[in-house]
Amino acid sequence: MFMIIMAGGSGTRFWPVSRRNRPKQFLNIIGNYPMVVETCNRLRPLARDEEIVIVLGQDHLSQAKELFKGRKIHFLAEPIGRNTAPAIGLGAIYASYVGNEGPIAFLPADHFIGKPSGLLDCLRQAEEIANAGAIVTLGIVPSRPETGYGYIQWSADRPDFWTLPAYRVTAFTEKPSLEKAKQYIVRGDYFWNSGIFVGTPALILKQIEEYLPNLYLGLKKIERHLGTDAFENVIEAVYEEFDSVSFDRGVMEKTKDPVFVIPCDCGWSDVGSWASVYELREGECDKDRNFAEGECVIIDCEGSFVSSKGGRLVACLGLNNCLVVDTEEALLVADRKRSQEVRRVIELLRRNRKENLL
């Protein structure tokens, strides 16, 4: 099965560990390898390296090549980031170009999957349905009224002869308010949007042609120059003209063609903040729910996440629900429950022209 890994994120939420030149997907935020490597590795039962393509920013190409040295994974470098719609379109034209007309899976590079077999099972089912000519997304059964995720509404109405564990999507929803998120949980007909979906390149490109015609024209122009010397100049010029738009918003929310969703039990997390890393590592916490890595001294703390990777001893005394992340060049100390706001630090650094710390 052909796999497109979307690794274009800029990763501001894991500052100071993540930086402009090494965003989250290239770090081993959780697990033994950088997240993009973990993402590729867990697909091994379904895809050989030759069937994996990573779409990423030009600035990160050399470090990605270094990470996958000796492996036959292909890279598609975007000259500038324009959100997921262009990245997915680029992946689709490339898949066609190399002769893959069957269903492709599109997967974010920087998510955590606690139970890879659950993901692989769903991808196999999705491939089957996509083969019949539909886009199939993977949905996660929500466990809390999360306001940081998109949601997928589904309908249980399906013909009697239906045997696949998939449902019709009735709506894609952006990040909701807390009130709405609570309603979604109570209603029970919403999944979290995992950002993972499967479809044939022809169908993906047809959807783009219909709902994002400018993007489609640009992609066709790029397609004509694939494998030529002019490719780099063309992609640069074309990307400059693209709007920044997500595939969910630009296509999925608008399409009138049937989209299906498969509920996927795979221990999924988008690892969106230090707080979610803390939750994923709960099992490694001490009896007072503190997580500590690196050289640390923890005294009378509770619910705190302490990471010392700056080569310095970190001593914590009497902290509650704190986040302490030390690196060689910068240190973050925050209320753990406000780790979503770490981007405010970056905004301030940008305003203060601390370019070297971004």
Add this chain to the structure above:
Amino acid sequence: MFMIIMAGGSGTRFWPVSRRNRPKQFLNIIGNYPMVVETCNRLRPLARDEEIVIVLGQDHLSQAKELFKGRKIHFLAEPIGRNTAPAIGLGAIYASYVGNEGPIAFLPADHFIGKPSGLLDCLRQAEEIANAGAIVTLGIVPSRPETGYGYIQWSADRPDFWTLPAYRVTAFTEKPSLEKAKQYIVRGDYFWNSGIFVGTPALILKQIEEYLPNLYLGLKKIERHLGTDAFENVIEAVYEEFDSVSFDRGVMEKTKDPVFVIPCDCGWSDVGSWASVYELREGECDKDRNFAEGECVIIDCEGSFVSSKGGRLVACLGLNNCLVVDTEEALLVADRKRSQEVRRVIELLRRNRKENLL
């Protein structure tokens, strides 16, 4: 006036800035110069450098000499720390030896004095009374029921002809419980013990002879070798035998001779913890009562003390009453109100054999 500066403290409460090899008195915790330098400088109107003696640990002698390069201040190095009674006795025998029989002031090296003129006025008054043959301590009018200080109880009974602003001491009290400290404030007949006192060497040594006879014998032995080649060996052997005892507990609390106390309004603080540094620097705080020094980014914090001297940016987000002290080798993050407990970090480091961080 002859001055003995007691600079023997080990300073564990300002970790990670203070360390075994650079205790608090040798750091500029507050003010422009190291505390021991500030202490000597503020005495200038009363004492020439030749009249100042600093009693300190052998291990700190070379850095102290470096600090006072070019000045005629004398140093007495103790081979091991045995609390204040031996240090004060050593100062007294040295003062005698160099021909000073008049009143000497003994002052801790690591206190903050916001109003030096108040201190100098009191020292002049104390000298006058000490000349008449008494020990005179300086008391601080307490502003809160502090449990971290010793207290001095005084009596307002004094003869009609008395014109000096001094009172008879009726008791020296160790650090009290909070309940007792509150009673002291309400009663109004207690001062904080500043640790500063004045007396002639003869009287100091007579008191030591009476209440700490072993110490007295050792000091006499040291006295006999002052200025000889054998001095270093003798002081080393003698100190080994000394008990570790404070002058307050060993002499002041026991003496039946009259001791006087002068209330001293000099903006005094013993600067006993990071919390007290924070209080002293209140005027430099932002509108949310945050103090920040070095390269810091402070977002939505309150009542926090942030010091970045490790050459690294420190970003704080959503902290309440936190203490963040970053140095090159170690970082402390603590509840500001528990800064008295920083010594627990040191105990743990000692147990874990992190000698290089002590």
